[in-house]
Amino acid sequence: MLFDRSLIAACATAAIALALGACAQKDPYQAASAGLADGVLLPAYTQWTETDRRLAASARAFCAGNESLADARRVLRDAQLAWSGLQPMLVGPLGEGNRAWQVQFWPDKKNLVGRQVGNLLKANPDLTSADVEEGSVVVQGLTAYEYVLHDKTVDLSDAQVRARYCPLLIAIGDHQQKLSADILGQWEGDDGMASQLRTFPNARYADPNEAIADLLRVQVTALDALKKKLGTPLGRLSKGHPQPYQAEAWRSGASLPMIGAALAGAEALWQGGKESGLRSLVDDAHADLANRIDQAYASVRQTADSFDEPLAELVGTEEGRTRLAELYEQLDTLHRLHQNDLAQALGVQIGFNAHDGD
Amino acid sequence: MLRTPSWATASLLAVAISLAGCGEDKEQNTAEAPAPQAQAPAVQSATPAEPAPVAVSEEAASKVVNHYADLALAVFSDAHAAGVKLQEAVNAFLANPNDETLTAARQAWLAARVPYMQTEVFRFGNPVVDEWEGQLNAWPLDEGLIDYVAGDYQHGLGNPGATANIVANEQIQVGEDTIDVTEITGEKLASLNELAGSEANVATGYHAIEFLLWGQDLNGTGPGAGERPATDYVEGEGCTGGNCDRRRAYLKAVTDLLVDDLKVMVAEWQPNQDGNYRATLLAEPAENGLRKMLFGMGSLSLGELAGERMKVALEANSTEDEHDCFSDNTHNSHFYNAKGIRNVYLGQYQRIDGTTLEGPSLSSLVQAQNPEVDADLRADLETTEAKMQALVESADNGKAFDQLIAADNQEGQELVRAAIAALVEQTAAIEQAAGALGIDNLNPDTADHQF
Numbered sequence: 001m002l003f004d005r006s007l008i009a010a011c012a013t014a015a016i017a018l019a020l021g022a023c024a025q026k027d028p029y030q031a032a033s034a035g036l037a038d039g040v041l042l043p044a045y046t047q048w049t050e051t052d053r054r055l056a057a058s059a060r061a062f063c064a065g066n067e068s069l070a071d072a073r074r075v076l077r078d079a080q081l082a083w084s085g086l087q088p089m090l091v092g093p094l095g096e097g098n099r100a101w102q103v104q105f106w107p108d109k110k111n112l113v114g115r116q117v118g119n120l121l122k123a124n125p126d127l128t129s130a131d132v133e134e135g136s137v138v139v140q141g142l143t144a145y146e147y148v149l150h151d152k153t154v155d156l157s158d159a160q161v162r163a164r165y166c167p168l169l170i171a172i173g174d175h176q177q178k179l180s181a182d183i184l185g186q187w188e189g190d191d192g193m194a195s196q197l198r199t200f201p202n203a204r205y206a207d208p209n210e211a212i213a214d215l216l217r218v219q220v221t222a223l224d225a226l227k228k229k230l231g232t233p234l235g236r237l238s239k240g241h242p243q244p245y246q247a248e249a250w251r252s253g254a255s256l257p258m259i260g261a262a263l264a265g266a267e268a269l270w271q272g273g274k275e276s277g278l279r280s281l282v283d284d285a286h287a288d289l290a291n292r293i294d295q296a297y298a299s300v301r302q303t304a305d306s307f308d309e310p311l312a313e314l315v316g317t318e319e320g321r322t323r324l325a326e327l328y329e330q331l332d333t334l335h336r337l338h339q340n341d342l343a344q345a346l347g348v349q350i351g352f353n354a355h356d357g358d
Numbered sequence: 359m360l361r362t363p364s365w366a367t368a369s370l371l372a373v374a375i376s377l378a379g380c381g382e383d384k385e386q387n388t389a390e391a392p393a394p395q396a397q398a399p400a401v402q403s404a405t406p407a408e409p410a411p412v413a414v415s416e417e418a419a420s421k422v423v424n425h426y427a428d429l430a431l432a433v434f435s436d437a438h439a440a441g442v443k444l445q446e447a448v449n450a451f452l453a454n455p456n457d458e459t460l461t462a463a464r465q466a467w468l469a470a471r472v473p474y475m476q477t478e479v480f481r482f483g484n485p486v487v488d489e490w491e492g493q494l495n496a497w498p499l500d501e502g503l504i505d506y507v508a509g510d511y512q513h514g515l516g517n518p519g520a521t522a523n524i525v526a527n528e529q530i531q532v533g534e535d536t537i538d539v540t541e542i543t544g545e546k547l548a549s550l551n552e553l554a555g556s557e558a559n560v561a562t563g564y565h566a567i568e569f570l571l572w573g574q575d576l577n578g579t580g581p582g583a584g585e586r587p588a589t590d591y592v593e594g595e596g597c598t599g600g601n602c603d604r605r606r607a608y609l610k611a612v613t614d615l616l617v618d619d620l621k622v623m624v625a626e627w628q629p630n631q632d633g634n635y636r637a638t639l640l641a642e643p644a645e646n647g648l649r650k651m652l653f654g655m656g657s658l659s660l661g662e663l664a665g666e667r668m669k670v671a672l673e674a675n676s677t678e679d680e681h682d683c684f685s686d687n688t689h690n691s692h693f694y695n696a697k698g699i700r701n702v703y704l705g706q707y708q709r710i711d712g713t714t715l716e717g718p719s720l721s722s723l724v725q726a727q728n729p730e731v732d733a734d735l736r737a738d739l740e741t742t743e744a745k746m747q748a749l750v751e752s753a754d755n756g757k758a759f760d761q762l763i764a765a766d767n768q769e770g771q772e773l774v775r776a777a778i779a780a781l782v783e784q785t786a787a788i789e790q791a792a793g794a795l796g797i798d799n800l801n802p803d804t805a806d807h808q809f
Contacts, residue, residue: 098673109558110498110678111515136675136765241555245515340799351789351800352656 029208030200032276036215037197039273041089044265045180045187048082052173052180055079055145059173063166069156073149073252079176080142080254084261088222088269091214092193092204093186101137102179105144106248107232112138113147121164132171143249145172150251213348216278216338219269220350223335226259230331233315234324242315253310259327260304266334267297278342286345293337300330414723414795416644422705423647425717427636429707430480431627433698436473436710438620444470444567448613452606455591464571467564468687473710474564475694477623479702482657483650486626486635492563493548494619498679499560501569503553504608506599508576512678517556524550524561525605542607544615562612565684570609572684578677579764581756583686649797651720655699656788656800663695664781672774675765688759689749692777696746699784700739703791720791728794735791738784745777 058075061067083103086094094100105113116138124131132140148154148165156162187193196202197211205211231237233247233255247255270293271277282290304327307314314320343350447466451459474495481487500513500520513520518533524547528540532554539546550561560566573586589598591606599605626635639647671679682688701707705719725732752762752773762770792800 098669101673105674109514110500110512112512112674112676112678114515115512116674116676134765137673138676235555238555238557239552243516243555349789349793349798349800351792352660352785 027208028276028281029212030198032272032278032280033208033211033215034198035272035274035276035280036269036278037194040268040277041091041197042187042194043273044082044085044089044268045094045184048079048086049177049180049184051075051079051082052176056170056173056177059145059166059169063162063170069149076142076145076149076252077254077257080146080249080252080258081261083142084258085265087225087262088219088266089215090218090222092196094183095218098137099179099183102140103176104142104248105138106229107246108138108143109246111245113143114151114153117144117147117168121168127167127171129171129174132168132175139168140172140175142172142176145169145176146249146252146254209347212278212281212346215269216343216346216348217350219266219278220335220339220343222262222266223331223338226262227328227331227335229255229259230311230324230328233311234321234328235315236328242321244312244315247311247315250310250312253312255311256304256307256314260301263297263301263304267301270297278346282342282345286341289337289341289345293334293342296330296334296337300327300334303327303330414645414648414727418718418723418726419644419648420640421718422720422723423644423651424640425705425719426647426651426702427627427629427639428717429701429705429715430477431624431629431636432707432709432715433473433477433480433701434620434624434627437470437477438617438624440466440470440473440710441617441620445613445617448567448609451588452591452610455588457588460571460588460591464685467567467571468685468690469710471564471682471687471691472694475691476698476701476707478662478695479654479658479698481654482662483653484635484639487623490619490623493551494563494616495565496551496557496560496563497565497681498558498683499565499569500556500558501574501684503550503559503561504566504569505605508574511574514556514558517554517558519550519553519556519559522553525601525608542604542611544611544618547608547612548615562615564616565682566612567609567616568682568684568687570605570612575677575684575686575760577760579675579760579767581758581761583758584684645797648720648723648795649792649800651702652788652792652795652797653800655702656785656792658695659699659781659788660785663692664778664785667692667695668774668778668781671759672763672771672778675763677760677763680760680763683760686753686758686760689746689753692759693743693746693750696742696781700743703735703739720795724791724794731787731790731794735784735787738780738787742777742780742784745773745780748773749777 054075055078058067058072062069062072090100094103116136120131120135120139121127138144148169149156154161154165156165185192189195191203193204196204200207200211205214229248233243233245233250235242244250249255249258269277270279272280279290279293303323307323309320311324314324339350444463444466447459447463451463453459477487478491478495481491500517501507502511502513502521502523503519505523505525507521511521519530522530522532524530524539524542528538530537530539535554537550537553539550544562547561547566551559553559553561569584571586572584573590575582575584577583587598589596590602591609592598592602593606594602625631628634629636631637639650667679667681670676671681677683680688681691703720705717705721707715709715721732721736724735749759749762752770753759757770759774761767762774764770789800792798
């Protein structure tokens with residue numbers, strides 16, 4: 001019964017894609033889903049896990065006095081960028097429960113990170129990993145790690161300060177390493193997430209169309225989030241008043257590089273790795289759409305990579321705001337192309353996402 | 359678990375099969391999809407044999423949208439009536455500030471929240487409500503803008519108005535600007551909302567009144583709400599907290615403004631009024647109305663209630679992000695938010711006088727298209743209400759929402775998590791219902807945290 005249905009789905013998709021051709025051809029939706037799993041998603045999750053392994057090691061090395069602050073900050077940056085690259089790929093285990101929030105808490109409207117890190121260390125002078133594991137998501141992730149390495153109130157050149165914050169750094173590094181290894185484990189393996197993107201039906205998807213729909217949905221959600229991540233500090237939601245402290249990763253000045261990394265991830269999903277990506281599913285009748293999306297990626301990524309100054313500085317000048325507004329418009333164009341045109345071309349209902357509402 | 363909407367796939371299939379045909383599988387097209395209640399999730403979402411939705415008649419849809427407007431009128435009218443009661447109680451409190459009159463004013467505020475929270479499902483999708491509501495229900499706020507706060511008060515980084523304290527100052531300093539607030543009027547207060555662009559600068563609305571009646575809840579995740587003394591409003595000798603005359607003026611002005619604002623929204627939903635919002639809504643194709651109804655339900659359900667109002671507070675163990683944080687009324691606010699979603703789907707609303715308004719519903723439209731989808735959504739709405747009721751009962755038994763979200767309260771967190779899960783589940787069912795009616799493009803808006 002189950003198998004029969006998937007067969008229908010496969011045939012139906014093929015029928016449309018091949019303009020009423022034979023049903024015997026390989027389903028392009030399945031090819032794209034499997035190709036993305038092996039060529040894009042799995043490598044990205046592996047890369048993220050690797051950066052978190054290095055983060056955990058870096059925390060220990062820095063705290064033992066064997067690594068400079070500059071090096072520790074570089075390792076953090078790698079972890080931030082790997083995490084950002086995953087944003088358009090949050091299908092499956094990392095998108096469920098509160099796991100993504102354990103990696104990063106944003107937006108932080110009321111400086112919860114500053115408050116909660118302070119309270120945590122006050123309540124636990126001899127902080128253990130367990131205290132962080134049982135704590136709130138705010139103290140478990142990259143935002144708190146960044147706070148320790150970059151906040152101007154934390155002077156790590158002072159040995160006492162370093163001794164106070166180091167247990168937290170180490171605990172966060174360990175937590176991230178454990179979390180990412182756990183997620184990667186759920187991707188790999190016989191019944192893992194990658195497998196669920198390769199063969200159908202399975203416990204998650206009845207057919208490849210559902211898998212592609214899921215991939216497109218998280219991609220659209222991520223593009224929507226990028227507008228928010230740029231628009232909030234730019235003051236688009238606050239009568240034009242810039243809000244630099246509402247930016248993602250403002251303390252480390254990583255906001256714009258993180259947007260760039262997320263765009264690279266989104267484009268990888270679109271173009272595909274060695275195999276076909278979402279682009280391969282756009283039929284000839286929509287060739288123009290595919291070209292427009294190619295161009296939208298090219299221009300938005302060029303703009304995103306063109307900034308030398310941090311976002312928080314750019315929002316402080318008229319010229320900076322003008323350039324950022326251009327980036328915003330390009331993000332908006334890209335988002336709309338996916339949410340409306342591409343969704344329609346692929347027959348996907350986008351439905352509600354977490355950004356609906358306030 | 360996952361219930362990916364399958365209607366798009368389903369209708370594609372129907373088309374493809376009727377055009378191309380796939381041999382012996384063809385009869386699957388007409389086979390009725392069974393109700394796979396307890397089976398694997400993949401089975402549940404695998405309903406490719408559903409027929410493409412038959413178009414809903416314009417007439418039937420119009421009746422549903424019209425009743426939706428009647429429902430809005432009733433619930434906004436109740437919110438206004440309860441606001442007038444609050445105004446009376448505040449006036450009585452100010453005339454004679456003591457514990458008894460303060461308690462009565464607080465009770466009136468709590469009662470006013472019951473209908474208001476049921477209006478919020480009208481907010482998303484109806485711009486007239488969404489653009490209006492900020493002045494009434496903006497949250498969370500940096501309350502130091504309004505009045506005195508405790509020493510460990512935390513506010514948004516870079517908010518220049520966070521400690522302006524309007525009650526204590528005739529001139530407030532906001533960044534480089536000095537603003538004159540000698541006269542405390544509703545208009546003046548409204549102009550201070552989102553001062554300097556910070557959305558935490560909330561000078562008006564229910565939560566400003568809540569802060570003025572309760573004060574800060576300094577108990578963190580422990581039991582107890584705000585404990586502002588009635589003497590904060592005593593004229594002359596006996597005044598506590600300083601500047602009682604200005605605090606009195608503030609409470610009076612902000613309450614009057616709330617009532618005026620509510621009245622404005624009632625007028626927008628009155629029938630047969632040229633140029634009001636209801637007239638505009640009913641002049642549109644009924645499909646637009648249905649889309650707005652579904653969009654309001656889904657947006658409140660997922661992004662706003664499950665996400666912003668519950669999950670942020672839960673996962674960050676943050677009482678700063680609790681909805682009714684001064685009064686510890688959060689459980690009721692959530693309950694009635696969810697109730698509002700159910701009201702719109704069922705076309706039912708129990709008014710504050712106890713009578714029930716009923717009429718043509720989305721549910722009946724969906725049932726005619728696909729009884730299974732309708733039954734699913736109705737069951738999900740009922741489950742959500744039960745999970746919300748559990749939060750209410752917990753609060754009634756002495757464990758309010760802010761205690762449930764404590765980092766070390768696993769049991770409490772589970773209660774909140776279960777309510778969130780029910781909202782997520784019901785949102786998927788709302789998408790299915792939209793699919794059954796042939797409504798695509800559920801026009802997403804924007805919210806803050808990713809789910």
